Amino acid sequence: xxxxxxxxxxxxxxxxxxxxxxxxxxxxxxxxxxxxxxxxxxxxxxxxxxxxxxxxxxxxxxxxxxxxxxxxxxxxxxxxxxxxxxxxxxxxxxxxxxxxxxxxxxxxxxxxxxxxxxxxxxxxxxxxxxxxxxxxxxxxxxxxxxxxxxxxxxxxxxxxxxxxxxxxxxxxxxxxxxxxxxxxxxxxxxxxxxxxxxxxxxxxxxxxxxxxxxxxxxxxxxxxxxxxxxxxxxxxxxxxxxxxxxxxxxxxxxxxxxxxxxxxxxxxxxxxxxxxxxxxxxxxx
Numbered sequence: 094x095x096x097x098x099x100x101x102x103x104x105x106x107x108x109x110x111x112x113x114x115x116x117x118x119x120x121x122x123x124x125x126x127x128x129x130x131x132x133x134x135x136x137x138x139x140x141x142x143x144x145x146x147x148x149x150x151x152x153x154x155x156x157x158x159x160x161x162x163x164x165x166x167x168x169x170x171x172x173x174x175x176x177x178x179x180x181x182x183x184x185x186x187x188x189x190x191x192x193x194x195x196x197x198x199x200x201x202x203x204x205x206x207x208x209x210x211x212x213x214x215x216x217x218x219x220x221x222x223x224x225x226x227x228x229x230x231x232x233x234x235x236x237x238x239x240x241x242x243x244x245x246x247x248x249x250x251x252x253x254x255x256x257x258x259x260x261x262x263x264x265x266x267x268x269x270x271x272x273x274x275x276x277x278x279x280x281x282x283x284x285x286x287x288x289x290x291x292x293x294x295x296x297x298x299x300x301x302x303x304x305x306x307x308x309x310x311x312x313x314x315x316x317x318x319x320x321x322x323x324x325x326x327x328x329x330x331x332x333x334x335x336x337x338x339x340x341x342x343x344x345x346x347x348x349x350x351x352x353x354x355x356x357x358x359x360x361x362x363x364x365x366x367x368x369x370x371x372x373x374x375x376x377x378x
Contacts, residue, residue: 127378130376131217131376133374134147136174136370138169140168140169141169142167142174146211148211148213148214149207149208149210150346152187153185153187153195153196154196155353156353157353158235159204159351160349161206162207166178166179166205166349172371173371175368176207176209176349176368176370177207177367177368178206178351179206179364179365180203180204181202182201183201185197185200188200204351206348207349209348210345211346212243213344216243217342217377220305220376221302221303221304223302224370225299225372226298226368226369226370227295227297227298227368228299230258230261230286230295231359232361232362233352233359233361234258235258236349236368237257238256239256239257239345242334242338243341244341245334248271248275249269249329249331249332249333251268251334251338251341253267253310253312253343254267254268259357261286263284263286264282265282265284265314265319266280266320270329271331273331280322280327282319284314284319300314301314302316305338307324310322322338324338
């Protein structure tokens with residue numbers, strides 16, 4: 094979700110094929126007998142997300158995105174977690190007229206949304222992560238399912254993007270530290286949404302899955318393998334952690350960003366808009 098520096102990039106769906114990052118299909122039942130459910134949220138109770146599972150980010154946070162994150166835009170209804178993006182204008186409570194920081198030099202908030210996280214509640218190293226969700230693939234929207242490592246600054250802590258959408262593409266990524274502070278090495282893969290050849294793709298729920306072992310991170314969409322990240326290669330070039338995907342526990346984030354460095358222009362997109370999550374499940378061997 095945080096984007097600073099791109100190093101490796103593959104396009105799927107008829108644009109550019111990058112070996113060995115080719116798509117394949119693998120049943121979600123593969124090796125399920127070796128996994129046990131260790132945590133889940135099925136979103137069965139209407140109201141705010143379960144506070145034993147989720148915390149919230151607040152305000153303007155990253156990537157010069159347009160949305161102000163707040164709790165009100167995340168709620169559970171009819172068996173789903175709904176993160177609602179809204180176009181609404183009100184004063185920025187953190188505004189400072191003489192500030193050079195984009196978070197505080199904006200006098201107004203023009204969009205609101207939510208980012209819910211398991212930080213301080215639940216964290217994991219290795220396992221199978223499965224999320225069933227429905228997203229809108231419209232201009233300016235940037236929904237994501239991702240993880241961050243604990244205890245260190247980004248990107249020394251490591252980042253895994255199980256799902257992102259922006260600019261017409263579904264992304265499946267991981268990042269770790271390059272030599273410069275705040276600079277990342279990316280294993281970054283993109284699949285154009287139009288390659289699905291499904292005009293109703295937005296109307297359907299889809300299953301994103303990550304299988305994370307000591308050897309590799311594999312990211313799937315509806316059982317199609319999008320990206321395999323070899324953990325022999327994910328070595329930080331700076332910081333106290335050598336390999337953030339072998340040494341660090343990660344927490345989960347679900348958010349709907351709007352605009353920003355990668356999200357695009359939302360001015361022609363209809364609001365309110367919803368990012369809906371049916372369930373989140375974590376299995377471990």
